[in-house]
Amino acid sequence: EVQVVESGGGLIQPGGSLRLSCAASGFTVSSNHMSWVRQAPGKGLEWVSVVYSGGTTNYADSVKGRFTISRDDSKNTLYLQMNSLRAEDTAVYYCARGLQHFFDYWGQGTLVTVSS
Amino acid sequence: DIQMTQSPSTLSASVGDRVTITCRASQSISSWLAWYQQRPGKAPKLLIYKASSLESGVPSRFSGSGSGTEFTLTISSLQPDDFASYYCQQYNTYPLAFGGGTQVEIK
Secondary structure, eight states: OOEEEEEOOEEEOTTOOEEEEEEEESSOGGGSEEEEEEEOTTSOEEEEEEEOTTSOEEEOTTTTTTEEEEEETTTTEEEEEEOSOOGGGOEEEEEEEEETTEEEEEOOOEEEEEOO | OOOEEEEOSEEEEOTTOOEEEEEEESSOOTTOEEEEEEOTTSOOEEEEETTTEEOTTOOTTEEEEEETTEEEEEESSOOGGGOSEEEEEEOSSSSOEEOOOEEEEEO
16 A cells, blocks of 8 residues: 655754655665655645656755655655755655656645744 | 636535536636635645546546636535535646645535
């Protein structure tokens, strides 16, 4: 059974850092395009970042230079390192498997709250 | 960047109604469009990909159509489980983009 489980969210002060994890089972992370998608409270979905199966990465302009996506193939896990966090980064962060760049499996999400 | 615009933002309907949601892209995306359903507090669920292909396990009352810049999601007979939010997503080019969402409410 395909499953993705996010962890690592929490309350963090503006300017702080946080690392999210996404543990996958039932498929191989490195064979798929894996993305992070976020949703601010009461708002719509926003694509954040992707690591393609080949290993290259891409980012939304809103997080470029502050967030870094990576994967650990030995752990079949995806990560999102978030630095210089801002209030506008407050959201539920979802890990999603990209099938031809649309998303067929999503995790349950992890909430990141940036506030002093 | 490609912008995705959904309409309406909110829709009130009754069980058994036929419902149509529209999604417009700011430039042509061919058929590279997906639709998702999201219930409150839950992750999005894939319904349709490549504009009109039904994801496995999704009821046949859901259908998608369109190409280029204009797309529709239709629910042929609204069921109680269908009261939720719906999002379109273009995957023609990065950055990937979602529409603003349509909330389907009970009339």
